[in-house]
Amino acid sequence: MSNDATRTRARDAAGPDRALLELERFLPYQLNVLMEAVSRSLSKLYGERYGLSVPEWRVIATLGQYRTMTAKQIGAHSRMNKTMVSRAVSALQRRGVVRRDRNANDRREEFLSLSDEGREIYDDLAPRAARFADTLLEALSVEERAHFTQMLWRLEERAKQISAARGKDII
Amino acid sequence: MSNDATRTRARDAAGPDRALLELERFLPYQLNVLMEAVSRSLSKLYGERYGLSVPEWRVIATLGQYRTMTAKQIGAHSRMNKTMVSRAVSALQRRGVVRRDRNANDRREEFLSLSDEGREIYDDLAPRAARFADTLLEALSVEERAHFTQMLWRLEERAKQISAARGKDII
DNA sequence: TGACATTAGTTTCAAATGTAACTAATAACT
DNA sequence: AGTTATTAGTTACATTTGAAACTAATGTCA
Numbered sequence: 001m002s003n004d005a006t007r008t009r010a011r012d013a014a015g016p017d018r019a020l021l022e023l024e025r026f027l028p029y030q031l032n033v034l035m036e037a038v039s040r041s042l043s044k045l046y047g048e049r050y051g052l053s054v055p056e057w058r059v060i061a062t063l064g065q066y067r068t069m070t071a072k073q074i075g076a077h078s079r080m081n082k083t084m085v086s087r088a089v090s091a092l093q094r095r096g097v098v099r100r101d102r103n104a105n106d107r108r109e110e111f112l113s114l115s116d117e118g119r120e121i122y123d124d125l126a127p128r129a130a131r132f133a134d135t136l137l138e139a140l141s142v143e144e145r146a147h148f149t150q151m152l153w154r155l156e157e158r159a160k161q162i163s164a165a166r167g168k169d170i171i
Numbered sequence: 172m173s174n175d176a177t178r179t180r181a182r183d184a185a186g187p188d189r190a191l192l193e194l195e196r197f198l199p200y201q202l203n204v205l206m207e208a209v210s211r212s213l214s215k216l217y218g219e220r221y222g223l224s225v226p227e228w229r230v231i232a233t234l235g236q237y238r239t240m241t242a243k244q245i246g247a248h249s250r251m252n253k254t255m256v257s258r259a260v261s262a263l264q265r266r267g268v269v270r271r272d273r274n275a276n277d278r279r280e281e282f283l284s285l286s287d288e289g290r291e292i293y294d295d296l297a298p299r300a301a302r303f304a305d306t307l308l309e310a311l312s313v314e315e316r317a318h319f320t321q322m323l324w325r326l327e328e329r330a331k332q333i334s335a336a337r338g339k340d341i342i
Numbered sequence: 343t344g345a346c347a348t349t350a351g352t353t354t355c356a357a358a359t360g361t362a363a364c365t366a367a368t369a370a371c372t
Numbered sequence: 373a374g375t376t377a378t379t380a381g382t383t384a385c386a387t388t389t390g391a392a393a394c395t396a397a398t399g400t401c402a
Contacts, residue, residue, distance in 0.1 A: 019235060019236035019237075019297070020235065020236075020293070020294065020297035020298055020301065021232060021235065021236060021297035021298075021300055021301050022236060023232055023233065023236060023248070023249070025320075026300070026301070026304055027209070027304045027307060027308060027320075028209050028210060028213050028300075028304065030320065030323050030324075031202070031205065031206050031209060031323070032206065032210070032250070033250065033327060034202065034323050034326055034327045034330065035202050035203065035206045036250065037327055037330035037331060037334070038198070038199050038202060038326075038330050039199060039203070040334065041330055041333055041334045042199050044334070053388090055388095061192060061194055062194065064190060064191065064192065065190035065191075065192060065193060065194060066190075070350075070351095071350070071351065072349090072350060072351080077194070078194070079203070079204065079207065081389090081390070081391090082350075082351065082352090083351090083352080083353090083389080083390065083391085084388095084389075084390085085351085086350095086351060086352055086353090087352090087388095087389095089351095090352085106349095106350085106397075106398070107396085107397060107398085108349065108350040108351070108396070108397045108398070109349090109350055109351080109397095110350085110351085122191070123191065126190070126191035126192035127191055127192075129192055129197070129199075130191065130192050130197070132333070133197055133198045133199065135329070135333055136198060136326060136329050136330060136333065137198060137326075138329065139322075139325040139326050139328065139329035140322055140325065140326070144322060147318075148319070148322050149196075149198075149201065151310075151311055151315060151319050152201050152202070152205050153201075154310040154311065155205055155209075155307060155308075155310050155311070156204060156205045156208055157310065158306070158307050158309065158310035159205065159208035159209050159212060159307060160208060162212055162303070162306055162307065163208070163211065163212045163215070224358085225358095226358095226359095241380075241381095242380070242381065243379090243380065243381080252359090252360070252361090253380075253381065253382090254359080254360070254361085254381090254382080254383090255358095255359075255360085256381090257380095257381060257382055257383090258358095258359090258382090260381095261382085277367075277368070277379095277380085278366085278367060278368085279366070279367045279368065279379065279380045279381070280367095280379090280380055280381080281380085281381085
């Protein structure tokens with residue numbers, strides 16, 4: 001048993017067959033599993049109804065909420081790099097979903113907004129998406145929902161801290 | 172104001188400027204933001220130290236925990252399709268990190284396991300990953316941690332239910 | 343004013359990924 | 373036994389993505 005080549009000192013020290021890392025108890029793994037289930041369902045929604053890709057949906061959702069934005073603002077808000085925003089916007093414009101208006105004061109940027117057709121799509125999708133999230137949250141009690149959101153937010157802050165402090169071997 | 176062409180009936184009914192969907196309060200969005208922050212930090216860990224890709228890390232983490240598995244089992248457990256598993260495994264084998272042993276009883280499949288070098292990598296990375304998750308979870312109190320995990324799990328179950336019930340317009 | 347730096351957005355190219363077709367082996371049915 | 377179906381895993385091809393180079397416009401500073 002102790003001469004089993006694949007059994008290292010570290011594992012021996014850890015006692016009976018307990019792995020150094022149990023994936024099912026590992027937060028990034030758990031988050032990933034949930035995230036995948038959620039985004040699969042959601043993307044089915046806008047994918048089947050309007051043939052939208054994820055980045056396209058994000059652009060529509062952002063413009064639906066904020067009415068007018070530059071590509072850069074959309075990227076900052078929906079967490080996409082400028083390449084993805086550029087591609088999604090031009091695809092949506094070709095489809096007549098998004099309008100571009102050059103800013104006369106700074107002709108590098110354009111003001112983007114939903115066309116009438118784009119707004120129709122948003123008005124159809126947004127409530128469905130909201131309903132989807134509500135249905136999901138029925139898994140939690142009302143108090144839990146607020147608490148959960150709060151915890152998500154704190155974890156995110158902590159994640160930012162960690163990656164900022166990287167190098168100072170916090171990890 | 173009410174003759175603004177971009178303002179639809181739906182929005183009017185919703186009252187003063189309140190969007191149909193507020194992204195920052197939308198669960199899939201929140202999850203995505205957290206997930207991205209977390210997985211960026213984590214992948215920096217194994218990316219910088221050993222030049223591992225996400226799928227490669229998943230294979231190592233799975234084999235580290237379960238010692239021996241077929242490619243199919245790894246896929247089921249780490250939620251990758253067989254193509255990704257195949258590619259990650261063969262890259263890792265080329266690097267001498269993973270060993271393959273054909274199953275003599277069913278020569279279609281192979282038993283995969285970490286080589287000594289692979290186990291060294293795992294023994295280095297796994298505790299770091301665990302420490303990363305612990306550091307992250309310091310954002311929550313001890314009681315909250317258990318509660319949070321529990322809620323994640325319930326949400327996941329609910330997400331599965333929803334996508335199963337799709338068509339019966341639960342959404 | 344004129345050189346240089348920065349910024350918004352696009353395009354190009356390489357890497358990552360998913361789907362579907364494929365190979366080799368086993369199982370199932372007759 | 374022999375034909376057909378299923379399964380494990382690989383490969384080929386198309387699509388998606390990200391990083392870096394690029395274009396066009398604005399800002400900065402001498």
